[in-house]
Amino acid sequence: MNAVYSLTMEERDSILNQLSEEQRVFLADTLKRSRRTVFARHMAARKGARIPETATYEEIEHLLEDWIYVGYIDAGVRSTDLKCECGASLRYQHHVENKKDGRVLKLGIKHLEEHTLIDAKIVSQIIKGFDVLDQEQFEILVKYRDGWQLSDYFTLPLPDGFEVPKDIAGHLELGLPLLDRQVARLQESLRKFRDSRPPSTFEPAGHALPAMDALHAASQPTLSLNTDDDDPQLSFDLFDMEQPQTVPDRPADHTYPVPGLSSSLQAAVRHYLLQGIRSARVLSELLIQHHHADDSRYITEKPHIYPLVSMYIDRIMAEEGICRLVSRDHEDRLYELTDPEGDSL
Template sequence: MVLLAKKDIELVINQLNDEQVSFLTNRMKIKKKSRWLQLLANFKGIDIDEKMSDQDIEERLEDWILVDVKDGGYQKRPYKCDCGQTLRFQYVIRKKAEGAIRYLGENCFENYLSLPSSVIKDVKKGMYAIDLERDEILVKFKKNLFFPLHAYMHLSLPQDLIDQYEVGLPLSDNQIALVERINQTYEEEKKLSALFERLSIEQQQFVMKMTKEDRRELLLLVEDGVIESFFQPEDLSECDEFINKQILLNLPLLEKQKQKVKEWQLAKRRTELLHSLTSEQQEFILSYSKEEQAILLDRVQKPLHYSVEDIEDLPVDDQIKRQVMLKLPLLKEQIYQIQKAQNLCGGLTPSTLKL
């Protein structure tokens, strides 16, 4: 969508009543001021969050505040800058501390406030988007395209959106999308509440100890009828008391919990494999890094690549020869080193297995 021509805007606005005109005008000014405050706060490095009001942000800014951005229309320059230049776009700003007001064009606006062109560009982009929303509302009004907001009044909707509907103005596509997101959240919360009621008292008490996001994931798994056949019956209290209790209550595990149990089981198996080796083999493996230890232990019960006879005459590290003598698996880089030595000595031995 592109901005409406000024004459087209005036034609539609003439069809609005005074309350509708006042609402639309004030709403656009509020949105433009809000956009300016956010951009200025970001430029100044001031931390803001979605819970902060425009007044909260303004109180943290000792600076010029944007009052309005006026657009005279395509190929028109009805406004003037304080420097005397005629303008299409006029930026009206007010000094917060002094109350002084300036009427500026784009160049003076940038120079006066010492803002980089990138910030000015973002300001214009934001104002343009707000004007587009205004024009969208006017086009919908002209075409009598009204969203049935009355069917969503049971939701916790923003008050300005309700006010807009009640004065007889249509909602923009972005506003409709917001209503639909709020409704989707409401319907999901209703479904999660019903799923929660299906749990036993003990299960409910357990689930309430979870974070909101974890509780949501678990309840949706309950809806899907997930069965934890992934786990063999075992005591997981050493892994995690909370997870162990969760399984005992016949509740599904979250993905991150499954991963934690898998890692614990793997670490437990590696410890068992290490203890199954001779003390000399254990000492040799423990000389490696933790990551290398894990790789070697995962290969302990697999067929060995080489025998002592295969490598005894090859020019390889003594550590590799000792490792083979101890009948321990090799790391990939060690196998490559042996293969390289074999090639230098005239080829592979018959007992060498391919990777």
């Protein structure tokens, strides 16, 4: 626990009462979503799936067959009205649902193991994950109380054309402070954004060879954040990131260039994408779990089929106009369906 952000329950409630209704709803929704994601992530890990940080619970829950987290009630105080399955009084009542038979259990988190029979090790990871989320809510509240300002961390306004990550924008729109980890991520995104622009914009001095600059700029017309086709980085991302740079040849058991996915796996990718799964990593885990795809992995834990899945989506589905790449990093590639109605949102 980070002592800097510790609060008693009374202090927490008193700060919560100073927030607007909209801010309180946002924090409660975020906490519920985050708990659901933490729960699903640990349940999926139990079956060997490795899920990237950006995956949503909607995606991860496709990998689960039994318990999912569906919500909680905070009575404010320990209440005799709010009970665990075993009858114990609770302040927090957590709700889990069994996907197989639809059974919903309402319980105290300490009894998660005995009422659901989920493995003790997984339960302890879930509880630790929930503690981190509680701690993050404290962090927001303490910072709010202490008058946290974005301008203490960043030169405002943020540069033109820079897109603030969605979760961070949510906090800022409602006047809520950012978590330390969000500040770090925003700093990193800004650094990448600045690096991706022509150097002359930021470093007018110090270039002895302006002609080289012009050449450099002209030779890299696609060096922007949202290149989504004919990306010179693509083959590097997909095939080279997993291999040490010094290895001259591919290992013999990797047949590159790839023939691609089997037609049944292609159909499965198509099916899940149309159902709203955005993450190529999650799609790969679904193919392994539900469609007998090869489950061998790189040392980074990415499945070997991940580059094949990405390539199929990029070269076939994106080309068909079904979806488009919206973000990519060393962890994952995220896609978005192209709206058939043509709405921009």
